[in-house]
Amino acid sequence: MIEVHNLAKHYKIAKRDPGLRGAVKSLFYRKYETKEAVKGINLHIEASEMVGYIGANGAGKSTTIKMLTGILTPTSGEVKVNGIVPYENRKQNASHIGAVFGQRTQLFWDIPVRESYELLKHIYEIPQKQYEETLAEFVEVLHLEPLLGIPVRQLSLGQKMRCELAAAFLHRPKVVYLDEPTIGLDVAVKVRIRSFIKQMNARYGTTVLLTTHDMQDIEEICQRIIIIDDGSVIYDGSIQNIKSQFGDKRVIHFELENSDNFILPQELAHAAQVLPREEEDLHKISITFSSRDISGAELISIMMNHYTVADLTIADPKIETIVEEIYGRGMKKEVQHEEVH
Amino acid sequence: MIRYIKLYYLFCKQNLKVMMEYRMDFLLGVLSVMLQQFAGIFFVKIVFDHIHELNGWTFYEILFIYGIAATGRSIHHIFFDNLWTLGWQYIRPGKFDRLLIRPINPLFHFIADRLQQDGFGQLFIGIIVLGTAMPHLDISWGFMEYVILIIMIIASGFIFVAVNLFFATLSFWMVDSLPIVWTIFNLSDFARYPLTIYHKGIRHLLTWIIPYGFTAFYPAAYFIKGSGFENLALLTPVAAIVSCALAYLFWNRGLKAFTSTGS
Numbered sequence: 001m002i003e004v005h006n007l008a009k010h011y012k013i014a015k016r017d018p019g020l021r022g023a024v025k026s027l028f029y030r031k032y033e034t035k036e037a038v039k040g041i042n043l044h045i046e047a048s049e050m051v052g053y054i055g056a057n058g059a060g061k062s063t064t065i066k067m068l069t070g071i072l073t074p075t076s077g078e079v080k081v082n083g084i085v086p087y088e089n090r091k092q093n094a095s096h097i098g099a100v101f102g103q104r105t106q107l108f109w110d111i112p113v114r115e116s117y118e119l120l121k122h123i124y125e126i127p128q129k130q131y132e133e134t135l136a137e138f139v140e141v142l143h144l145e146p147l148l149g150i151p152v153r154q155l156s157l158g159q160k161m162r163c164e165l166a167a168a169f170l171h172r173p174k175v176v177y178l179d180e181p182t183i184g185l186d187v188a189v190k191v192r193i194r195s196f197i198k199q200m201n202a203r204y205g206t207t208v209l210l211t212t213h214d215m216q217d218i219e220e221i222c223q224r225i226i227i228i229d230d231g232s233v234i235y236d237g238s239i240q241n242i243k244s245q246f247g248d249k250r251v252i253h254f255e256l257e258n259s260d261n262f263i264l265p266q267e268l269a270h271a272a273q274v275l276p277r278e279e280e281d282l283h284k285i286s287i288t289f290s291s292r293d294i295s296g297a298e299l300i301s302i303m304m305n306h307y308t309v310a311d312l313t314i315a316d317p318k319i320e321t322i323v324e325e326i327y328g329r330g331m332k333k334e335v336q337h338e339e340v341h
Numbered sequence: 342m343i344r345y346i347k348l349y350y351l352f353c354k355q356n357l358k359v360m361m362e363y364r365m366d367f368l369l370g371v372l373s374v375m376l377q378q379f380a381g382i383f384f385v386k387i388v389f390d391h392i393h394e395l396n397g398w399t400f401y402e403i404l405f406i407y408g409i410a411a412t413g414r415s416i417h418h419i420f421f422d423n424l425w426t427l428g429w430q431y432i433r434p435g436k437f438d439r440l441l442i443r444p445i446n447p448l449f450h451f452i453a454d455r456l457q458q459d460g461f462g463q464l465f466i467g468i469i470v471l472g473t474a475m476p477h478l479d480i481s482w483g484f485m486e487y488v489i490l491i492i493m494i495i496a497s498g499f500i501f502v503a504v505n506l507f508f509a510t511l512s513f514w515m516v517d518s519l520p521i522v523w524t525i526f527n528l529s530d531f532a533r534y535p536l537t538i539y540h541k542g543i544r545h546l547l548t549w550i551i552p553y554g555f556t557a558f559y560p561a562a563y564f565i566k567g568s569g570f571e572n573l574a575l576l577t578p579v580a581a582i583v584s585c586a587l588a589y590l591f592w593n594r595g596l597k598a599f600t601s602t603g604s
Contacts, residue, residue: 069441070442
């Protein structure tokens with residue numbers, strides 16, 4: 001369904017000296033610097049696969065998706081989605097794809113949701129009968145009934161996202177790109193959205209490419225993940241594999257009464273590391289460990305024996321940590337070989 | 342084509358509904374534009390209280406030019422007003438991407454996204470001014486004259502559209518070209534008076550480079566005997582078509598540049 005071969009995108013960005021002087025100088029004379037946002041990636045995604053496309057901010061996720069949707073023309077390489085080259089036949093490609101771009105609405109701001117859907121029906125030339133069926137189904141699954149008469153601008157974030165999702169799937173697209181569809185939403189809405197996506201995939205065989213920072217999204221929706229870092233694919237394989245290798249990573253943040261002379265207690269030296277402190281939060285100590293080496297409870301109790309702990313938070317394993325970890329352990333090559341097709 | 346006409350109708354219907362929702366906005370917008378136009382006409386009236394003619398043009402002839410400019414401009418103002426917003430409302434906040442993943446022409450979608458109520462004020466004033474001026478001109482108004490007048494006004498509207506489209510397109514390279522669009526648009530004020538009162542340079546600029554001359558003065562001159570511009574005036578529809586075509590080609594180039602650099 002999605003075929004990507006040696007895809008690369010380079011941007012030219014103006015380099016500017018700092019301050020007002022730099023700004024004035026750049027009016028007359030500019031140095032350009034090439035930024036390689038995507039460096040020759042290869043992807044092969046089958047029809048009706050659900051793939052998590054993850055990476056840190058600025059890793060090249062959005063740039064890739066923009067090229068897949070036809071918004072951006074690649075610098076080099078080949079893209080084919082459903083047999084169509086998106087940036088050459090943008091309109092043709094557009095009728096087969098759906099998209100949700102995080103905070104940017106695809107709906108019409110001032111008009112009620114139902115009328116937005118009506119307009120989309122005409123834009124995508126959806127047959128009346130199919131439109132009615134689809135909408136009835138979506139209204140039920142996403143609980144849209146009370147929202148249909150309200151203008152988009154008056155909806156809450158969660159309500160808007162539900163409407164947004166329905167809009168992306170309304171024309172029964174073959175491929176749907178979801179860029180951070182659950183960002184900033186409460187748990188109940190997240191659950192509903194995830195089950196909706198799974199249902200669409202089961203029913204219509206929709207291919208889904210999902211980018212998110214929420215590991216829960218990935219675990220529940222995707223069978224496969226692709227991790228991109230600094231413009232290159234560093235992992236492409238099953239989610240189980242990555243979880244068993246890296247999913248045991250935990251981070252606990254401690255707030256200590258006195259953290260000036262903090263050193264990691266002797267007992268933890270073999271099992272945990274201290275993360276570099278963030279500048280704005282110098283008294284916070286973050287400790288990373290693997291749940292295979294030591295349990296969270298054990299670590300906390302050791303810490304409490306040595307220091308007066310004012311507060312602590314246990315963080316979910318973040319995708320950034322996993323990416324770091326892949327590099328850190330030098331697993332890059334090893335894991336890449338285990339591709340699933 | 343039929344599909345686009347139908348789509349435009351549907352977009353319009355939605356836009357009208359929104360307009361009705363903000364009733365106060367509608368009335369204030371229309372009134373303020375009418376007031377603004379009226380101030381311009383009032384100024385001309387004061388000038389003509391002191392002189393009888395301006396370089397051979399009478400008060401009603403000038404009023405007639407004014408009327409054509411106002412009605413032509415109203416076409417642009419009502420239906421193509423979104424051109425002003427390309428940079429700051431679409432490209433800068435990333436909203437333009439939305440138009441690129443729809444299976445319809447992005448320019449069409451962009452234009453159809455908005456209907457500008459304030460333009461109706463322009464239209465009313467334009468029609469009133471034309472209605473006032475026309476009986477005082479030395480023309481017998483038959484069917485053909487009306488048809489030609491309407492064609493001229495439509496052409497005038499599309500020249501406004503073409504010029505704005507051309508300069509709005511610069512936003513694809515520079516994010517927001519609004520200051521340029523605005524500066525150029527202000528040149529059209531010159532075109533509301535007989536071009537013969539200006540220096541040759543300005544006249545050529547407004548005829549062949551930024552063809553605002555065809556938005557009011559030349560079309561009006563077609564109807565005024567002895568103006569000496571009857572033949573050039575016939576080029577008005579041609580000027581409209583050529584400038585729209587050029588602007589659209591330029592838009593496509595801009596779009597191409599945009600999709601290869603991103604915002």
